[in-house]
Amino acid sequence: MILPREAKGSGFASFRTRLLLAMMLVVSAVAAAGLLFAQRNVAANVRRDFQREFQAELAALHAIQDERHAVLAERCRALARRPRIHAALEDGALDLLYPSARDELVDLMAAGDGAPREAGAFALHALYYRFLDGRGRVISPPNARDVGELGPGEESRLSLGALPDGPQTGYLERGRGSPGGTIDEVIAMPIISTESGEVISAIVLGFRAAGMGGGRADFRSGIWLDGRLHLPSLPEPVRGGIAAEAARAIAADRTEGGSEVRVGGEPYLLFCMRLNPGSLFPPAYEVSIFSLADSLARRRLLLWQFAGACGLLLLGALLASHLLSGRLSEPVERLAVDSEENRAQRHRAEAALESTSRELQRSARFSADASHQLKTPVTVLRAGLEELLAGEYLSSEAREEVSALVHQTFRLAGVIEDLLLLSRMDAGRLQIQFSRLDLTPLVEAWLDDLGALPDPLDLKVEADYPPSLCISGEKRYASIILQNLLENARKYNRAGGRIRIAARADGAWAVLTVGNTGRPVPAAAQEHIFERFHRGAVGENVPGHGIGLNLARELARLHGGDLRLARSDEDWTEFEVRFRLAPSAGGPGETP
Amino acid sequence: MTPPSLRRAAALLAMLAVPAAALAQAAVEGRVELPKGLHAPVMNKRYGIVAFGGVLSPFPPVAVVYLEGAFPRPAAPPTAQMVQKDLMFLPWLLPVQVGTRVEFPNLDDTYHNIFSYSPAKRFDLGRYRSDERPIPSVLFDVPGLVTLHCDIHEHMRALILVVDTPHFVVSDPQGRYRLDGLPAGRYVLKAWLDSKTTLERPVLTQSGSTLHADFP
Numbered sequence: 001m002i003l004p005r006e007a008k009g010s011g012f013a014s015f016r017t018r019l020l021l022a023m024m025l026v027v028s029a030v031a032a033a034g035l036l037f038a039q040r041n042v043a044a045n046v047r048r049d050f051q052r053e054f055q056a057e058l059a060a061l062h063a064i065q066d067e068r069h070a071v072l073a074e075r076c077r078a079l080a081r082r083p084r085i086h087a088a089l090e091d092g093a094l095d096l097l098y099p100s101a102r103d104e105l106v107d108l109m110a111a112g113d114g115a116p117r118e119a120g121a122f123a124l125h126a127l128y129y130r131f132l133d134g135r136g137r138v139i140s141p142p143n144a145r146d147v148g149e150l151g152p153g154e155e156s157r158l159s160l161g162a163l164p165d166g167p168q169t170g171y172l173e174r175g176r177g178s179p180g181g182t183i184d185e186v187i188a189m190p191i192i193s194t195e196s197g198e199v200i201s202a203i204v205l206g207f208r209a210a211g212m213g214g215g216r217a218d219f220r221s222g223i224w225l226d227g228r229l230h231l232p233s234l235p236e237p238v239r240g241g242i243a244a245e246a247a248r249a250i251a252a253d254r255t256e257g258g259s260e261v262r263v264g265g266e267p268y269l270l271f272c273m274r275l276n277p278g279s280l281f282p283p284a285y286e287v288s289i290f291s292l293a294d295s296l297a298r299r300r301l302l303l304w305q306f307a308g309a310c311g312l313l314l315l316g317a318l319l320a321s322h323l324l325s326g327r328l329s330e331p332v333e334r335l336a337v338d339s340e341e342n343r344a345q346r347h348r349a350e351a352a353l354e355s356t357s358r359e360l361q362r363s364a365r366f367s368a369d370a371s372h373q374l375k376t377p378v379t380v381l382r383a384g385l386e387e388l389l390a391g392e393y394l395s396s397e398a399r400e401e402v403s404a405l406v407h408q409t410f411r412l413a414g415v416i417e418d419l420l421l422l423s424r425m426d427a428g429r430l431q432i433q434f435s436r437l438d439l440t441p442l443v444e445a446w447l448d449d450l451g452a453l454p455d456p457l458d459l460k461v462e463a464d465y466p467p468s469l470c471i472s473g474e475k476r477y478a479s480i481i482l483q484n485l486l487e488n489a490r491k492y493n494r495a496g497g498r499i500r501i502a503a504r505a506d507g508a509w510a511v512l513t514v515g516n517t518g519r520p521v522p523a524a525a526q527e528h529i530f531e532r533f534h535r536g537a538v539g540e541n542v543p544g545h546g547i548g549l550n551l552a553r554e555l556a557r558l559h560g561g562d563l564r565l566a567r568s569d570e571d572w573t574e575f576e577v578r579f580r581l582a583p584s585a586g587g588p589g590e591t592p
Numbered sequence: 593m594t595p596p597s598l599r600r601a602a603a604l605l606a607m608l609a610v611p612a613a614a615l616a617q618a619a620v621e622g623r624v625e626l627p628k629g630l631h632a633p634v635m636n637k638r639y640g641i642v643a644f645g646g647v648l649s650p651f652p653p654v655a656v657v658y659l660e661g662a663f664p665r666p667a668a669p670p671t672a673q674m675v676q677k678d679l680m681f682l683p684w685l686l687p688v689q690v691g692t693r694v695e696f697p698n699l700d701d702t703y704h705n706i707f708s709y710s711p712a713k714r715f716d717l718g719r720y721r722s723d724e725r726p727i728p729s730v731l732f733d734v735p736g737l738v739t740l741h742c743d744i745h746e747h748m749r750a751l752i753l754v755v756d757t758p759h760f761v762v763s764d765p766q767g768r769y770r771l772d773g774l775p776a777g778r779y780v781l782k783a784w785l786d787s788k789t790t791l792e793r794p795v796l797t798q799s800g801s802t803l804h805a806d807f808p
Binding site: 081082083084086087088090091092093096100193194196198 | 643644645646707708709710711714739741742743745746747
């Protein structure tokens with residue numbers, strides 16, 4: 001008994017483990033899928049935010065530059081309209097050109113001594129200026145100090161192939177190769193003669209290029225000019241790499257949108273934009289880089305955070321699964337234990353039932369055997385007695401005695417018959433062969449038999465039944481019921497009493513009542529009269545053996561009906577038996 | 593602004609220039625073929641001086657006719673006026689003899705800053721108002737064409753033609769002119785049409801007679 005229980009215990013454990021595993025698997029899968037999705041989403045968002053941030057930064061820078069450029073261009077345009085400059089050019093007073101311009105430009109020029117000023121103050125101040133002659137070449141100033149000095153070779157780079165029709169933007173690298181080298185923004189503004197309407201000259205002004213790099217550490221902007229990248233804030237190896245990437249992008253004309261490049265193991269977002277589209281000056285590009293290292297670090301951090309969250313979640317899920325599986329498996333476990341107990345109980349009950357059944361069978365068989373064994377001697381006894389009666393040597397008294405003995409053998413045979421029937425019923429071997437059975441002829445036959453019997457009590461018989469009342473039953477056993485009831489009615493009657501038989505259909509039932517006059521069944525005995533071998537408080541002078549009513553009720557019940565004591569009081573006792581009406585083609589088999 | 597007034601001014605100058613000894617005076621009259629088809633931009637019509645292809649011309653076209661020769665300089669420098677009124681110069685074309693002092697009165701309520709970068713005379717009067725005294729003036733001592741600008745009003749333009757003779761006159765809009773009180777002799781008669789065009793022809797003037805000379 002212990003071993004199986006151990007096995008059961010391990011079974012529960014494995015059930016719980018399997019439940020736990022299944023739950024964990026589902027939770028892990030859902031969590032992993034969710035986290036993966038979320039991580040991707042967030043990573044994409046971070047990336048998009050970065051791009052947007054970068055472009056916003058760039059756009060802001062460009063907006064500032066454009067504004068500044070517009071202001072500068074407007075100043076240049078105003079300058080180009082100055083009457084003195086016009087007069088100097090148109091009236092052939094070139095010697096007065098620069099001096100006139102100096103007066104005009106006095107507020108536009110940065111401090112002549114080049115002393116460092118605040119960066120903002122420089123933004124709108126020219127560093128130098130030159131005029132171009134009719135062929136676009138620089139008109140040399142008489143005194144370079146007044147117009148902003150330029151290094152050798154630098155002045156000539158301000159020359160254009162021809163005079164421009166409109167403002168031109170260019171870039172000039174100064175102090176090339178030296179550590180302090182800078183890139184200046186150069187604006188060339190045509191001077192249009194008011195006399196001829198033609199472009200007679202141009203003024204070229206150099207400004208400090210707009211502030212590069214903004215205020216952020218991860219964002220830098222430089223200028224690509226003459227195949228060189230000017231981005232001094234970058235360390236050399238990185239600048240070289242960026243320059244190579246920028247050269248590629250510019251060569252491929254990939255100046256729209258940004259591209260991701262990797263320089264020295266560091267990722268950058270690279271933007272190249274032509275600064276002076278359509279200009280007569282050499283092309284210059286703005287090269288902006290946005291270090292993605294920060295973005296990557298953020299992404300990596302995010303990834304770690306996600307992994308941590310994932311781990312925590314799984315741990316939580318494990319715990320929750322453990323608890324949940326414990327709770328879930330608890331009723332199952334209890335159920336298993338209960339069912340085990342139930343099974344044991346059932347086994348016990350079955351065994352008890354089996355033994356009871358066996359005992360019942362045995363007793364039934366014993367009754368049957370006993371009945372059979374008894375039947376033969378009774379028959380032999382009766383035969384002997386009848387032979388004795390047939391003889392002539394018996395006195396009349398003796399003959400009466402023998403005749404009574406013969407009658408007793410009939411009674412004995414009847415008892416044996418009843419016992420046999422009961423034992424067959426108890427063994428469950430009695431089966432009613434249902435058929436359509438008319439109750440009326442049966443009743444009539446029994447009333448005939450009753451009339452044929454000696455009637456010392458002078459009973460009066462009343463009958464009230466329809467001409468035909470068909471029930472569903474077997475004639476042989478229905479007769480036994482009727483016989484028992486009628487015999488009882490006669491047996492327990494009083495002298496001068498009466499018997500009443502009535503039959504009627506009541507719904508699906510055929511109801512037969514048999515009533516008789518006589519002493520009623522005492523109230524205390526009423527509930528016991530259907531028990532086997534119970535004879536009530538009748539005197540021993542009343543014939544009977546106490547199994548008739550029991551047998552009748554058993555048979556009525558086998559017919560699907562019942563037998564009950566309808567009333568027993570004063571001078572009247574009435575039994576009522578019900579049978580099922582036979583199903584007939586014309587409805588209930590009843591005719592009025 | 594009106595040619596008759598110009599002519600009167602010129603005649604006055606001519607009279608002053610003629611020596612009193614030359615009693616019998618000669619005269620020259622004629623007509624200058626003025627340039628046709630000069631379509632001045634409407635905007636510029638009021639300015640008097642228009643520019644085409646770098647050439648400055650008076651509009652409507654007039655000519656300045658003058659007699660070139662060796663004439664004695666006036667003892668006292670003659671004076672003339674170039675007025676600024678309604679943001680314009682008046683007259684827009686002023687011939688003067690070398691040595692003339694030209695005054696530039698400002699009759700506007702605003703500042704003017706008259707200057708010239710022309711080779712014949714470079715000057716810059718600076719900013720001044722109508723109440724500026726003495727009236728700013730410039731002595732023109734070199735013959736040639738002087739373009740006047742205002743530093744404040746870039747559209748203002750006027751010409752002063754400095755000639756080395758007391759005998760000059762501005763033609764009427766049809767090109768007719770007359771020079772009186774001329775000495776007799778052989779001279780070159782010139783007709784200035786624009787900043788790039790000056791016609792000339794030799795003339796022989798005779799006392800008491802009027803010579804007819806047309807250009808071209």
